[in-house]
Amino acid sequence: MMSMTPFELFLSDEVQSLLDHFAAILDIRVTFFSADGRTLRRGRQMRNSDYCRMVQRELGTLRQCVSLDSDKQQEAVRQRGIIDYQCHAGLREAIAPVFIHDQLAGFLMIGQFRINDAPPECMLERCSSEEQRRKLEQAFRELPRISAEKLENVLGLFKMLIDYIVVRELAVLQGDRLRNDIDQYLERHCTEPIRLPEMAKKLGRSVSTISQFLRRNYRTSFKELLTERRLAKAEAYWMANPDATVGETAFAAGFSDPFYFSRVFKRHKGMPPGEFRARLRRHVIR
Template identity: 30%
Template sequence: MQRFAFLMHSDIETKLPIYMCGAGHWESQETIIRTEGYPLFQWLFCTNGEGMLKLGHEEMSVKPGMGIYLLPNEPHEYRAIQEPWEIYWLNFKGEQALPMTLLAGLDRSGVYRMTNSELMIHHMKAALALALSEKPLVGLECSKLLYNLIIDMMKSITIRQQSIEQNYLRLQPVFDYMESHYTNKITLEDMAELLNVSTQHLCLLFRKIVNHRPVEYLNLLRINKSKELMLQEVDARIGEIARRVGFDTPGYYSTLFKKTEGMSPETFRRMNRLR
């Protein structure tokens, strides 16, 4: 048994950065051979059985909790190994389809394992149900769901490295320590000790996961805390706020605030109608 729906799009939908074109479900996926590929981006997710994806001379097993990502116009074939091989699928396009999937970790056609298969199944079922519905603006709603699906992929996809979510969890003790001690002096050694790693490895982890060095990230946290104080305590002086969030020198705080926010602390306060 199979169910599927292909969406008709208005001019508005085709101007979206990314939009869904169709969705479907095979209770027992049939063999697919596309010698010239398929013109759209495709994402297929296995919920039962086992299949095989063939790309060129490479064959990859596809089991429950795994997804297949296929770039447009890339020759491929896939078939069941253990039946029933149950598959949910959707396809999409848009000017930002490639950049967004790259950001999610889908850097090439292939098989990807998910750390949260339940969430992925929820998205795939919701996409099909919505595509099959006759609701107004169904194309827009499906595209919104597709965007959310790709965002969740960023947290749970794994291939050749830990998922973003797993990496963030690894740094969680440092994040928690910063949150509790940002008003005090915090050294690289303090943070590295929390993870039992060297300071060099700590810096590497931060650059890889949050694209900032640890001290840069700490200063961004302090800047955000200072903005909260400026909104909460309208009579507090800027220099006093700087010291309360962990900056020894108000001048350095003001320079860093302007570099980060594009305006001085005084301008930030004034723009938020604070005196």
């Protein structure tokens, strides 16, 4: 087993929808695996085909299937590209590693389709009766058939799908990381007289990058986030010190002007800070 990386595919609804369409159009199974080989999601939530279930359960090749998947995952990582192969049961499959920030995030696999008209003889020889052999052949023929010429185009679409997912998920991961960095910085420094240029420098981002990120993704601003965090600090301070004055609480929460604190508090909380403190004290006394 390969070790987990810090990056595990987010698999947004948008990406899942793309997987569903891809699987539906080609009538094949599309599966996401984590970096350590766990199945994360499948296009259209598809289960194993009847043929694969027979091969794995009735003919006893499940361990061989799992081992092959693991081997091909490692080969794909070494080649850093798509591996196209035919499995021991005669089905065509392709697997590709997904790298984000040059680290392995997981694998995308397409499979359970055929390019031949009959299952391999080695599988037929495992059948214990003619009836089982007939059912195996029928289940094989029910699988989607993709010609060698069409397979090249399918693999081309497969590569485009991976490239899109990498770009989409990278944007999600980067956005989540930036928001997390902003939240952590404000949590540590909100009671100090901080400014946006100072925070941007500490986070290694430009002022415009952070401003646009907050406005486009959260419809807010640095000033609003800072105010919300300071008001949360004020409430927490009063919870711990119910007898504290408005001025003491304002300074403890990072507001340099108690009168400004009172106006902001009333605008956000719907009541003056003194009334909030009185209600809190009555609650504490009870």
